[in-house]
Amino acid sequence: xxxxxxxxxxxxxxxxxxxxxxxxxxxxxxxxxxxxxxxxxxxxxxxxxxxxxxxxxxxxxxxxxxxxxxxxxxxxxxxxxxxxxxxxxxxxxxxxxxxxxxxxxxxxxxxxxxxxxxxxxxxxxxxxxxxxxxxxxxxxxxxxxxxxxxxxxxxxxxxxxxxxxxxxxxxxxxxxxxxxxxxxxxxxxxxx
Amino acid sequence: xxxxxxxxxxxxxxxxxxxxxxxxxxxxxxxxxxxxxxxxxxxxxxxxxxxxxxxxxxxxxxxxxxxxxxxxxxxxxxxxxxxxxxxxxxxxxxxxxxxxxxxxxxxxxxxxxxxxxxxxxxxxxxxxxxxxxxxxxxxxxxxxxxxxxxxxxxxxxxxxxxxxxxxxxxxxxxxxxxxxxxxxxxxxxxxx
Numbered sequence: 001x002x003x004x005x006x007x008x009x010x011x012x013x014x015x016x017x018x019x020x021x022x023x024x025x026x027x028x029x030x031x032x033x034x035x036x037x038x039x040x041x042x043x044x045x046x047x048x049x050x051x052x053x054x055x056x057x058x059x060x061x062x063x064x065x066x067x068x069x070x071x072x073x074x075x076x077x078x079x080x081x082x083x084x085x086x087x088x089x090x091x092x093x094x095x096x097x098x099x100x101x102x103x104x105x106x107x108x109x110x111x112x113x114x115x116x117x118x119x120x121x122x123x124x125x126x127x128x129x130x131x132x133x134x135x136x137x138x139x140x141x142x143x144x145x146x147x148x149x150x151x152x153x154x155x156x157x158x159x160x161x162x163x164x165x166x167x168x169x170x171x172x173x174x175x176x177x178x179x180x181x182x183x184x185x186x187x188x189x190x191x192x
Numbered sequence: 193x194x195x196x197x198x199x200x201x202x203x204x205x206x207x208x209x210x211x212x213x214x215x216x217x218x219x220x221x222x223x224x225x226x227x228x229x230x231x232x233x234x235x236x237x238x239x240x241x242x243x244x245x246x247x248x249x250x251x252x253x254x255x256x257x258x259x260x261x262x263x264x265x266x267x268x269x270x271x272x273x274x275x276x277x278x279x280x281x282x283x284x285x286x287x288x289x290x291x292x293x294x295x296x297x298x299x300x301x302x303x304x305x306x307x308x309x310x311x312x313x314x315x316x317x318x319x320x321x322x323x324x325x326x327x328x329x330x331x332x333x334x335x336x337x338x339x340x341x342x343x344x345x346x347x348x349x350x351x352x353x354x355x356x357x358x359x360x361x362x363x364x365x366x367x368x369x370x371x372x373x374x375x376x377x378x379x380x381x382x383x384x
Contacts, residue, residue, distance in 0.1 A: 089282035168360030
């Protein structure tokens with residue numbers, strides 16, 4: 001049984017809290033406004049907040065996040081233009097977060113999934129697959145185990161460097177949905 | 193009826209020639225070794241060659257390619273490390289090609305499809321979808337029409353700037369296949 005903390009109460013935060021609960025993981029739900037005095041209980045801490053909120057959480061809870069697995073799920077798109085990602089072209093929001101939390105085990109995951117497909121566990125007729133990138137093998141294995149226990153599939157997408165490609169993937173998928181080429185109930189499925 | 197020229201006789205070139213033939217497009221097949229004297233007949237010219245061969249073709253056939261639609265299908269991965277793409281981090285091979293062929297209408301397409309899914313027209317139980325990026329709307333519409341006539345689906349993925357994300361997408365998909373997380377008969381399907 002792995003305790004999970006989810007920061008964020010939006011569509012993604014709610015879908016993820018439901019996913020972890022369905023895997024019998026006790027879930028603590030917090031948000032960006034939570035006091036720094038609040039004790040984080042999760043061995044895994046999922047930041048289901050906008051990209052712009054990551055820095056604040058890293059600063060406020062940096063000490064508490066030491067030693068924990070921290071999951072960045074953001075798609076750091078410039079929403080004013082919908083024409084680029086905000087991190088440096090050779091970087092990623094996950095790499096930025098890892099630089100701010102050097103004693104945490106940072107993973108990139110869930111940014112390639114829409115909230116709907118996390119809840120329904122399907123993309124079309126295909127099982128929903130969570131792509132997970134990170135440099136800590138144990139953290140990836142633990143998160144993949146919870147995802148699979150919840151009835152979804154998980155694939156290790158490689159080192160944290162692959163977060164750059166996952167963020168491009170998420171951006172592309174979002175841009176197709178926003179331009180109504182696909183629906184938010186569709187998207188990219190992963191076939192083995 | 194749109195004439196198509198395919199440069200390249202490998203897995204992808206062969207699959208693409210078959211696709212265009214099944215759409216009743218007359219197909220001319222050439223390769224990097226073809227003499228510059230050969231007359232290109234395709235209104236659409238698909239470069240199904242490795243990234244390293246693009247420059248040579250652009251130089252040798254640059255004059256003939258003026259005014260034509262030129263399709264870059266490459267995944268410009270550093271295959272010695274399988275850990276990065278070769279173009280500048282904020283660029284793409286398609287953008288590089290467009291800079292070398294300013295009077296051609298350059299598209300990025302087919303790099304997110306494996307040869308097997310082009311031939312079978314399915315990824316799992318899902319129809320194979322070709323993602324097409326480019327700045328010339330008519331070229332995209334014409335190519336999408338041929339793809340659909342061949343029995344596959346096509347989605348306009350936006351401007352040529354989106355080639356960067358398509359190349360990240362293709363790199364990620366390849367890296368999962370090479371590391372045997374997915375098979376070359378699997379990959380990413382697009383659900384509407």
